[in-house]
Amino acid sequence: MSTTAATPASAVSADDSLPKTRIDKLPLLLLPALALLALPLVGSFPTWVTLTVAGLAMGMIIFIIASGLTLIFGLMDILNFGHGVFIALGAFLATAVLGTMADWTASENLLINLLAVLPAMLVAMGVAGAVGYAFERLIIRPVYGQHLKQILITMGGMIVGEELIKVIWGPGQIPLPLPGGFRGAILIGEAAVEKYRLIAVVTGLTVFAAMFWVLARTKLGLLIRAGVQDREMVESLGYRIERLFVGVFVAGSALAGLGGVMWGLYQQNVVPQMGAQVNVLIFIVIIIGGLGSTGGCFIGALLVGLLANYTGFLAPKVALFSNIGLMVLILLWRPQGLYPVAKR
Amino acid sequence: MSAQLPAQSPPPLLTLEGVHTHIGAYHILHGVDLLVPRGELTMLLGRNGAGKTTTLRTIMGLWQASQGRIAFDGQDITKRPTPQIAHAGIAYVPENMGIFSDLTVRENMLLAARAARHIEDIDTKRLDWIFGLFPALKKFWLHPAGLLSGGQKQMLAVARAIVEPRALLLVDEPSKGLAPSIIQNMISAFKELKGTNTTILLVEQNFNFARQLGDSVAVMDDGRIVHSGAMAELAENEDLQQKLLGLSLAAHQ
Numbered sequence: 001m002s003t004t005a006a007t008p009a010s011a012v013s014a015d016d017s018l019p020k021t022r023i024d025k026l027p028l029l030l031l032p033a034l035a036l037l038a039l040p041l042v043g044s045f046p047t048w049v050t051l052t053v054a055g056l057a058m059g060m061i062i063f064i065i066a067s068g069l070t071l072i073f074g075l076m077d078i079l080n081f082g083h084g085v086f087i088a089l090g091a092f093l094a095t096a097v098l099g100t101m102a103d104w105t106a107s108e109n110l111l112i113n114l115l116a117v118l119p120a121m122l123v124a125m126g127v128a129g130a131v132g133y134a135f136e137r138l139i140i141r142p143v144y145g146q147h148l149k150q151i152l153i154t155m156g157g158m159i160v161g162e163e164l165i166k167v168i169w170g171p172g173q174i175p176l177p178l179p180g181g182f183r184g185a186i187l188i189g190e191a192a193v194e195k196y197r198l199i200a201v202v203t204g205l206t207v208f209a210a211m212f213w214v215l216a217r218t219k220l221g222l223l224i225r226a227g228v229q230d231r232e233m234v235e236s237l238g239y240r241i242e243r244l245f246v247g248v249f250v251a252g253s254a255l256a257g258l259g260g261v262m263w264g265l266y267q268q269n270v271v272p273q274m275g276a277q278v279n280v281l282i283f284i285v286i287i288i289g290g291l292g293s294t295g296g297c298f299i300g301a302l303l304v305g306l307l308a309n310y311t312g313f314l315a316p317k318v319a320l321f322s323n324i325g326l327m328v329l330i331l332l333w334r335p336q337g338l339y340p341v342a343k344r
Numbered sequence: 345m346s347a348q349l350p351a352q353s354p355p356p357l358l359t360l361e362g363v364h365t366h367i368g369a370y371h372i373l374h375g376v377d378l379l380v381p382r383g384e385l386t387m388l389l390g391r392n393g394a395g396k397t398t399t400l401r402t403i404m405g406l407w408q409a410s411q412g413r414i415a416f417d418g419q420d421i422t423k424r425p426t427p428q429i430a431h432a433g434i435a436y437v438p439e440n441m442g443i444f445s446d447l448t449v450r451e452n453m454l455l456a457a458r459a460a461r462h463i464e465d466i467d468t469k470r471l472d473w474i475f476g477l478f479p480a481l482k483k484f485w486l487h488p489a490g491l492l493s494g495g496q497k498q499m500l501a502v503a504r505a506i507v508e509p510r511a512l513l514l515v516d517e518p519s520k521g522l523a524p525s526i527i528q529n530m531i532s533a534f535k536e537l538k539g540t541n542t543t544i545l546l547v548e549q550n551f552n553f554a555r556q557l558g559d560s561v562a563v564m565d566d567g568r569i570v571h572s573g574a575m576a577e578l579a580e581n582e583d584l585q586q587k588l589l590g591l592s593l594a595a596h597q
Binding site: 219222223225226228229230232233234235236237238239240241341 | 404406425426427430431436438442444445446447451454455456458461462504
């Protein structure tokens, strides 16, 4: 437990005034601290706004991709190196779906664009979730509890998945242009903010809010959080944890599919190798956040996104190492990540 | 189904017949025969490593019996998965208490109440009764369970097991590591529980605890039941206590 909240005895004065749980706010403060630190270095305020929004947008997309992985690792204790392939799958499905709706994506009308992008997201989530179901059955189930084998077999699964994508869509790069209404920037004062980044921020916040709500307010979420801590006890209370596992794996894969659509649109092109490329990034993010922690993953993703944009502007060569550097610093401060999850 | 039987003694709620359990390469239970009479509190005593915890875990399906048969309320549960065994009406308080420390006391209770989707679905009268047994739980209702003291965690673990009526409670060393005053508190809580038609199988090391609560007793050594009978009988017979519990060597002779 890293929470340094006061002991119950001193925090409670009377039975009728029950205090709520305290939240460890320190990691939350890292975000504004990083942004404020960057302001004098960047120099120009409008540029800083542009970079900050860009960083937050990138962070939100990374969060969508990584959130599924942190749930899968936290609950099921599975090192799924194949997570990246679901991201690539989502992105390629987006090219396929949006390709059939060229009229709607070419339109400048944001509403019509959304009517094209939303089905693409739903298809990506649905197919990635279904493939995730098969992946869990065939590849993960035989290696529960064996980390080394998990790494080897999920890596293998990713290579096979990547090759299957090449079989279906070919080995080359496929452009994934932003729909007409998503393009361009809006000016806030003097700062130019790309529209798609705002869309990414809204989508990311929606996913985070939905996940947070499910985990904090529903019994399903309680079960997932309890399962992260003590699987055996959850079973002893009469809940079938393997069903929960499958559900979380499917949901995690579907989120990866959604993240793939967002990431593909962000990069504006997709390659079969994108899964492997993003894999390293998302593992860095969930390690920074504390393996299994959703809130930690969210903050970790935003930190990575912000830092990548600031350093990309200030010192492009440093940007290549910024993620690793951030992870090293965070782990020196909190070796278990920002929000360590209590384990058995 | 047992209601139709003649009025002798009712059939036991839980029966273990020749149960063997292996953990990895180790053979821990060597044919356990145990009867847990309906409506009574049965103490399972024995020195460290005798197989008491393994017996409870085997009943709960957390470890599979390699041989033998476990019957609960007339049904064979030997090969059933743990969640099904829980659904049959058995609640389990493990030795480590199994508290979800990141969840609040309230959330821990809500999870234990399988039928409830929200905390409001839990029978308020029953909740008040539990608060009466363990007032600390009401006080720390919205606190993370990980912040509770050892005794309070144990109270929560027991409260979770009784938040809904269950036919059988398996409790593993509830007095472990607790201060004497809190142990006394636990004893009164279990005494009150005994009045509610709940059958309890309780593993203990603390003989004083066992003496005050047990109706019947079974003593284990080396993966077998070496004595069973009424608790009062064992409590009065110091030679027997010495033989079964004082000097573990005696049981081998």
